[in-house]
Amino acid sequence: MEQILMIILIMIILMEIPMNNYRFIHLLYVPTMACNMACKYCYLEDNTKDEWNSYDALETLQYAVEKFRASKVIPFNISLHGGEVTTLAKEDFEKVIAYIDSYYKENEMLIESNGFNVAPPHIKTNLYDIEKHLDTIQKYNVSISGSLDLPLEVHDIYRVTKGGKTTREKILQNIQLLEELPNHKKVSATIFQEHFDLDKIVEDIKYLDQNTCLDMNDFNFMIGFDYNSNGLLHPITEEEQLALYERMKQEFTGTNLEEGLHNAWFAEFGPGYCTNCNNCGDKFFLLEKNGDIYSCVRGQKHKDFYYGNIYQNTPEEILEASHQKIYEAHHKMPLHEECKTCKYLYLCKTGCPFVKNVYHTSQSYTCKLQKELYKDWNLREDPFADETLYEYAKMMHPEESEKYYPTRNHEYRDLRELIEEDPKLKYIYDPNSYEIEIDGETYPLESQILKGERTIASVGEESKIWLRVKKHILEEESPYPNNNAVYIMLLSGDCIQYGDEKRVKQAHIMTHQIYKGVLDQHKKGDWYEIDITNLLREYYPSLSKENPNNLFVTTTDLRDYHYQKQKNNAYYHMDAINLPFQNIEFYMLGGEKNDQ
């Protein structure tokens, strides 16, 4: 038996099956900023030059990966992006690809055993100069993702060489060159107003499917947004986004491209992508040849999405910066009103933080499209949307999360429903019927089982304490108000075990009733106002000095109705098993000495 355990342990060590806390990241690597084209709307603007001659494309990648690995940060995907990767010299391109290939082979077990697929090396390219790398592409089975403008006639207008020549013809010829290769080949297209000719888009998708080796079931639509396009392109409206989707459904349902329509074409707007994760700064990184690390292609060269430099910063510093910067990006604007009630927040997470900042909104710029896709993909509305909202707010808007504290009871019928159904319960839980004033600070009393947060006051030996009670409360659910009384219960913060059920509860210290006749002598506007300083002072020696003590207030008749309801309704009994009345917790000052 011991031998078997030893063998398993050795296997685990050799195969690097995760026994420790690895973090897995998606690494987009930019081995060169140079580009062979000069697309008129390029988001990199004047940055498509390779000015980092002192850095080596392979060395930077190797250095970064090893430095991350030493900190147990494992890239599960290393994809190449530009600039334009095919502008690399043939041998440099091959070295980088060979390294990624060997990295995957070496780490396949570790990556896959943590739920990530290992795919062949992957490049993103404009396809313009790809022919010089065909040997490497074939040798390492490199998967290729190209960029085109659709309709193709628009491609000719915007995607031109630095000399201003059109590129479509050569790119289509290069795609023909890929035909003999078994590698995975796909393209994507970003849609702006200038592309929004749906008839022609449909026509060109069909053309590319029927006349090229591209896998058009793996085509990706992207929706452009207004950023760094030199004012040339204009985003489509949310209605146009929907129209695009509807038109594609209408055109391609029932065709050989239906699979793509329902999957890859609009996958970017689904929960599998970086745009819909809690904090993309925990997982997605773009590395440049000089070691600079940004969030992604969208955030590249933007100071708010710059995470550090792998040569100058530790992985821990980079990961902390990435988490914090994305948090700040989400946090800049308060939660959008629609997101607060949206049943799909659990999928969307309010969208891409970069685009939200560009548009100065806190809502995803493809919200309507996403909702339509979720419905078509049979993704259910969230029955726990209140919890999702609270958990999301805790992460990204912690200072307002208190407002969204869920109040549901998952096991039984919700107490709020029961209160709504039975008007006699209303004033047992009413948050406006009692107030306590301690040394000039007023605390409205709320039912301790309905409120989401605990307010804890502090009381000193010399504190002055007033109780205010709304006058009408003695009339509520009371057949004979003159026999009714305000009912005050004082419990210690220290617990004891009670009775047959052996429940450990706060120790009861005192109950006190003040009848209506007495209260009538203390009227102040709509309130009765009573000085309870001396009443409580009698019991200070019996209160906890370390834990918050508890003061509850109700009326005799409301208390009676509470226990009557408990007898008659098991759900209510379970929901209100702890004292439900309006309360205030308070520390007895003097306990600080014990703490010290």
Add this chain to the structure above:
Amino acid sequence: MINRNPETLSELRLVRNVLAISKYYTVSQEFIDEAYDFLKAGSSRHIAGYTSTISFYEGSKVVKSFQVDRPISSIDGIYVSATTLRITPHYTPSSYSGFGGGSSFGSSSGSSWSGSSSNNNNNNNNNH
């Protein structure tokens, strides 16, 4: 512990409120003293702690922010000023909610949005 000598009732109250932070977070002596001095210096000031950060506020402006040593799970938040101590108890999401670690209400349509296969041109998948 606090290295200050509270004398008045309001100072005692402030000590109690500051020490409440140390019940839920691992904080240093310097932090406690700094928190006391910070809150004592103005009635518009407060300190808010969440699951992974503690921030010092002047009005609604964050003056200083700390990452906590280890995220807490016993409470979801704490609000402390010279006069107020408010604690948000930890809420445990139901096991079926999107944040509760249970079902993710996934698709039955066969959509591959779970993102394991393809690489998009500009954005990154494998968000799982």
